[in-house]
Amino acid sequence: MAITTAMCSSFKRDLLKGYHGMDSDTFKMALFTSSATLGASTTSYSSTNEVSGTGYSAGGQALDNGSVTLSGTTAFVDFNDETWTTATITANGALIYNTQTNGGSGTTDAVAVLAFGGDKTSTNGDFVVQFPTADASNAVIRIA
């Protein structure tokens, strides 16, 4: 059981097929326990080994303000930082997935996996995932 940071392989394929509207579809971030196995081979969201606790709902939260920018020869995607407030949860990693793939809705196609490098716990407090700086060298999703 392990969570490994990766851009999901199926996402790369689906991106080239034009299935993902990075600045128009609704993307979500779901949190997972250390019992989960997530990585480049993850193809979709599943509630198995998802975090549960006060302040957290199954399926995670929608990511706000998805934007696509071209800087020089690199295109990149950014989202607002994600915050669970007044939450009592422990998470070991996260999955970003698209709920509207290919113009549909209610889908669960995986985008990227974030490994926290250990358990992170909030107790009646904030649980915040800060995305990297939105530029051509650091943004969460980049095509150079």
Added chain:
Amino acid sequence: MIDFKVYTSSNGPLSAEQLADMAANEIINISDTAPEPLRQQAHLFRENVKRVVHKYITRGLNSNLDYMVREIKN
């Protein structure tokens, strides 16, 4: 490589120091592949940025508290 950060808190929101750290992350990025002297200077600069941001976040919080106390008294 996705260079994200996770911040958590207990019995309340993130602290001023955590918020200052988040701000510093957005202001300066330090490449793992940069030459060591540059990395050291960049880390020092980052700590200075964090210190200044923390100072003014704290000042802002205190100012807000002061404002609320005055409003309650009035």
